[in-house]
Amino acid sequence: MSRVSAPVPEELTGKIVRPGDRRYPMLRSTYTTRGNPAAVLLPANTAEVATALRYAREQGAPIAVRSGGHGLSGAATNDGGLVIDLSALNAVDVLDRPSRLVRVEAGARWARVAQALAPYGLAISSGDHGNVGVGGLATGGGVGWLVRHYGLTIDHVRAVEVVLADGTVVRADAVTEPELFWAVRGAGAGVGIVVAFEIEAVEARDVGVARIVVEARPDGSTVRRWADVLRQAPRELSAAAMLLPYGSSTVLSVTAVVAGASLRRVRPAVAPLLELGGLLDHRVDLVPYPALVPTAHLHPNVGQQPSLTTNGLLAGMDGATARAIMRAAGGPNRALVQLRSVGGAVNDVAPDATAYPHRHQETLVVASVFPPHGAAGLDAAWRGLAGRTDGAYVNFESRPGPAAFARAYPGATGVRVAEVWRRYDPDGVFRTAAGWRDVPVEGR
Incomplete structure (x- = not known):
């Protein structure tokens, strides 16, 4: 040491x-x-x-x-x-209720943000766990429980306060330091320490939540139908699903969230998910938004869940891809596979508007392995999907490096990200700190 x-x-x-x-x-x-x-x-x-x-x-x-x-x-x-x-920087303030503008410091946890905004009837769609910190999520993307209705968290960031590598403090928005502001929304880990965000929240009090468990057919047809339902669903519906072992078979455990304030709106929106086949269990409730990221999630982080994770985005879900997902979840190198809906409002944003360029995809697939399985096990489980994905989300990647960079920031986006990183952090302080030290940003 x-x-x-x-x-x-x-x-x-x-x-x-x-x-x-x-x-x-x-x-x-x-x-x-x-x-x-x-x-x-x-x-x-x-x-x-x-x-x-x-x-x-x-x-x-x-x-x-x-x-x-x-x-x-x-x-x-x-x-x-x-x-x-940054955990001591955790203030959450409503700056202007009519415009729904709030200021959130980077060290706050999303459970506390939801709790603070609830009395105002506001929420920020921001991931799926209350213990996640604001800073990392709000600089990488933010695939939240209302993602198809609200978009990504970064799509509603209106300004940021950043400490640069030399210790200077700058405010960045669409007019002041616009390139820094562009990069912070999707590739913020490489430019500085973002200490505060001004974010436009959404009106939200109660939301509909459906928890549905169905048998997942080995041929991938259940997964494919899940993707079809989400692609055709109203934007009020967002969903996440996990493929879990169930005896000798596999189940698809779905959590669907509807941005609607009455069960009369919620039940029709989730009804197609009940038709996925092999229904084992389901429940539909109306809950306050903070119940999705409750303060019960808050806990110390002491290395209690070692894991390796990778991911990919899908523009569609054909039969071969669905079968590859089932093999990743149920094969000899079994991974925990999660499916998350994107699309909807995410795809309203132009690909070059932020450093998150993935604006035509519909599904995010995430695979994780746990000890004793390691990198080789994850690669083996993911092999069937590696050539079928179309981009990746930086916040669900355990192994930063050139290959991950190319998937998260493809083509012109990667060139621009590298230029901004080099401009604002010429010594690579934050690139190295975030694990991207091997990414060749010089001379791109």
Whole structure:
């Protein structure tokens, strides 16, 4: 383990946690990765983030930046370096209720955001788990429970506050620093530490939730019908599904969310999902939006769920692709496979409007493996799908690198992302911190 012994800046007194500190066991790791950093820095405001970054750079040790801790790549911790933990920057403020504009700091968790906005009748579609931190999700995309109705989280970001690699603080929006603003929405990990977001929320109080379990046929026909239903569904309907073992067979466990305030609207919207075949269980409820990302989700992240994850986007779902998904979930290298609807409002946005260019696809497929299975097992499970996907979502990729970069940021998008990363972080501080050190952004 590296030793960080330089004098601590006065602003960070009491806010640097080293091994032996009683706080260290709760701060050393992410949800998926156990880390052994030399110290964790806990800045409480933007100025202290800048001070923490300058201090970390002066040490010459590896740097990691953490907003929530679920980060699948494990890059939000390290061994022997310094972690800048943003958890103390967690304010959620409604700036203007008529325009639904809210300010959310990067260290807030989405459960707290939902809880804070509920009294105003507002919500931000923002992933599917309340313990996820705002910063990582809101710079990568944000495939939330209302994704087909609302779009991605990044599609509603109106401005950001960013600490750059040299410690300067800038505000970026569509007029001021527009290239930085473009990159932050989809490729923000490589440009700086985003400490706050101004986001346009959506009107939402109660939503419909259907939980449906059906038998998943080995020939992929159930998965294919699921994709067909979502492609034809009204935008109010978004859904996520998991393929799970069920004795010697497999089930498709679906959670469908309808952006509607009455069961009279909800039941017709989810009815086609009940016709997928082999219905085993179902339930339809009307719940407050915070129930989707409840505060019960909040927990320390101590490396309790080691895993490796990859993903791909699909513009359609043919029979061969559906069968490949079933093989990934039920073959000898069995992976946990999740399906998430996209499309709808996501595809209203022009491909070059943000650094997330995937604006024609309909389904996100995510595969994860857990110990004792490792990278070889994940690759084997994914092999049948690797050539069938059309792009990837950066927040569900455990192994950053050139191949993942090319899938997440294809073609002209990748060229532009590399240029912005190089312009705002010429030394590659954040690219390295986020695990993209091998991506050749110089001279692209």
